[in-house]
Amino acid sequence: xxxxxxxxxxxxxxxxxxxxxxxxxxxxxxxxxxxxxxxxxxxxxxxxxxxxxxxxxxxxxxxxxxxxxxxxxxxxxxxxxxxxxxxxxxxxxxxxxxxxxxxxxxxxxxxxxxxxxxxxxxxxxxxxxxxxxxxxxxxxxxxxxxxxxxxxxxxxxxxxxxxxxxxxxxxxxxxxxxxxxxxxxxxxxxxxxxxxxxxxxxxxxxxxxxxxxxxxxxxxxxxxxxxxxxxxxxxxxxxxxxxxxxxxxxxxxxxxxxxxxxxxxxxxxxxxxxxxxxxxxxxxxxxxxxxxxxxxxxxxxxxxxxxxxxxxxxxxx
Numbered sequence: 001x002x003x004x005x006x007x008x009x010x011x012x013x014x015x016x017x018x019x020x021x022x023x024x025x026x027x028x029x030x031x032x033x034x035x036x037x038x039x040x041x042x043x044x045x046x047x048x049x050x051x052x053x054x055x056x057x058x059x060x061x062x063x064x065x066x067x068x069x070x071x072x073x074x075x076x077x078x079x080x081x082x083x084x085x086x087x088x089x090x091x092x093x094x095x096x097x098x099x100x101x102x103x104x105x106x107x108x109x110x111x112x113x114x115x116x117x118x119x120x121x122x123x124x125x126x127x128x129x130x131x132x133x134x135x136x137x138x139x140x141x142x143x144x145x146x147x148x149x150x151x152x153x154x155x156x157x158x159x160x161x162x163x164x165x166x167x168x169x170x171x172x173x174x175x176x177x178x179x180x181x182x183x184x185x186x187x188x189x190x191x192x193x194x195x196x197x198x199x200x201x202x203x204x205x206x207x208x209x210x211x212x213x214x215x216x217x218x219x220x221x222x223x224x225x226x227x228x229x230x231x232x233x234x235x236x237x238x239x240x241x242x243x244x245x246x247x248x249x250x251x252x253x254x255x256x257x258x259x260x261x262x263x264x265x266x267x268x269x270x271x272x273x274x275x276x277x278x279x280x281x282x283x284x285x286x287x288x289x290x291x292x293x294x295x296x297x298x299x300x301x302x303x304x305x306x307x308x309x310x311x312x313x314x315x316x317x
Contacts, residue, residue, distance in 0.1 A: 003068075004050075004051040004054055004055055004064065005055070007047055007048060007050075007051040008022045008023055008026065008048065008051050008052065008055065009022055009026070010022045010055075012065070016056075016058075019052070019055050019056060020052075020056065020183065023048065023051075023052040023056065024146075024207065026048045027045070027048055027049070027052075027146050028146070030042075030044050030045040030048060031045060031145070031146060032045065032143045032145075032193060042143065045143065046143070049144060140195045140196055140197055140199030140200070141195050141199055141200045141201075141202060142192055142193040142194050142195035142196075142199065142200065142201045142202035143192060143193040143202045144192045144193075144202040144203045144204070144205060145191075145192040145193055145202060145203075145204050145205070146204075146205045146206075146207065147204065147205070147206050147207070148206065148207050148208075148209050149162065149164070149174075149176070149186065149206040149207070149208050149209065150209045150211060151176055151180075151208060151209070151210055151211065152210075152211050152213075153210060153211060153212065153213035153216055153218075153245065154213070154245035154246070155176060156176070156179070156180050156181075156182070156208070156210045157178065157179065157218075157223065157245045157269075157270050157271060158178050158245055158246075158271050159175070159176055159177055159178030159179070159180075159271060160175075160176045161173055161174070161175050161176070162174055162176060164206075166188070166191040166192075166204055170191070172188065172191060174186065174188060174206070176208065177273070178270070178271035178272070178273070179221070179270045179271055179272055179273065180208050180210070181208075181210075182208065182209070182210040183207060183208065184207075184208045185205055185206065185207055185208070186205070186206045186208065187203055187204070187205055187206075188203065188204040188205075188206070189203050190202075190203065191203065191204040192204045213243075215243050216243065216244075216245065216280075218270065219281075220270075220278065221269055221270045221272060221277070221278030222269045222270070222278040222279050222280065222281055223244070223245065223268065223269045223270065223278065223279075223280040223281070224280070224281050224282075224283065225242065225243070225280070225281075225282055225283070226282075226283050226285050227240070227242060227251075227263070227282040227283060227284050227285065228285050228286075228287045229253055229257070229284055229285070229286055229287065230286070230287055230289070231286060231287070231288060231289065233253055234253065234256075234257045234258070234259070234284070234286050235255065235256065236255055237252070237253055237254055237255035237256075237257070238252075238253045239251070239252055239253070240253055242265075242280075242282055244265065244268050244280055245268070246268070249265065249268070251263060251265060251282060253284070257284055258284070258286075259284055259285055259286040260283065260284060260285075261283075261284040262281050262282070262283055262284075263281070263282045263284065264279050264280070264281055264282075265279060265280040265281075265282070266279050267279065268280035
């Protein structure tokens with residue numbers, strides 16, 4: 001049974017983030033756009049994609065780990081291997097009177113079956129195939145392509161549409177869903193590399209690159225920002241303009257606001273799939289003025305303020 005962790009160059013204890021990072025690095029290095037017609041590197045690219053198709057999915061990874069730990073039989077298959085259980089775990093397969101057909105029109109489990117146990121196990125006509133199922137012959141398929149899609153912070157928060165040029169040279173409009181996370185992956189079926197002899201084109205995968213905003217940051221479905229206010233604005237209250245993903249809005253700072261207070265703009269956060277939105281939260285940072293050594297008037301003014309508020313001591317701890 002092939003070691004998919006070695007294929008991606010990660011330890012078995014690697015977390016999801018480490019696996020994704022290793023895959024992206026290798027996929028870029030061995031992508032057909034980079035390697036050209038190098039057949040060995042193209043095959044390596046396919047192995048990398050097959051490995052990530054398993055290790056990048058929590059359910060498939062659990063089933064793979066279980067099979068990998070099982071003792072191997074003399075025929076090269078793990079103890080307790082069951083074709084129907086494999087099909088349920090990896091999806092895209094169906095049972096029939098003749099066995100299990102590892103194939104559908106979108107994701108061919110036969111490819112993964114073959115990559116784990118060898119080509120003979122999925123090719124048909126062998127003893128293994130007769131016992132555990134058969135794979136239908138697949139049509140030639142073009143290579144998948146991987147690219148990056150840069151979007152602004154606001155576009156990621158609210159969703160957007162973007163016209164892109166695909167590997168086949170066509171321009172298509174794709175929808176970036178609202179709330180997409182940095183590093184999220186979009187799949188555009190059939191828009192990868194063309195296949196030889198009229199086969200099925202590969203798919204195009206776009207890794208979303210969310211450009212940071214100079215003021216706004218994401219926290220779950222909420223958006224946060226630091227809001228500097230002056231001492232007088234905090235003491236007396238004020239109306240201040242703050243940025244949001246839809247443009248500037250006016251926020252009320254209540255009188256007597258302390259540094260660290262969190263002021264909420266409801267429904268101004270990340271847009272969810274059901275159409276609702278998180279909130280935007282402004283964290284107050286009081287900016288203390290610097291008094292010049294020769295500015296006696298301002299110093300005396302603050303001293304008078306201190307005397308007038310001395311009966312309301314600051315709670316420190």
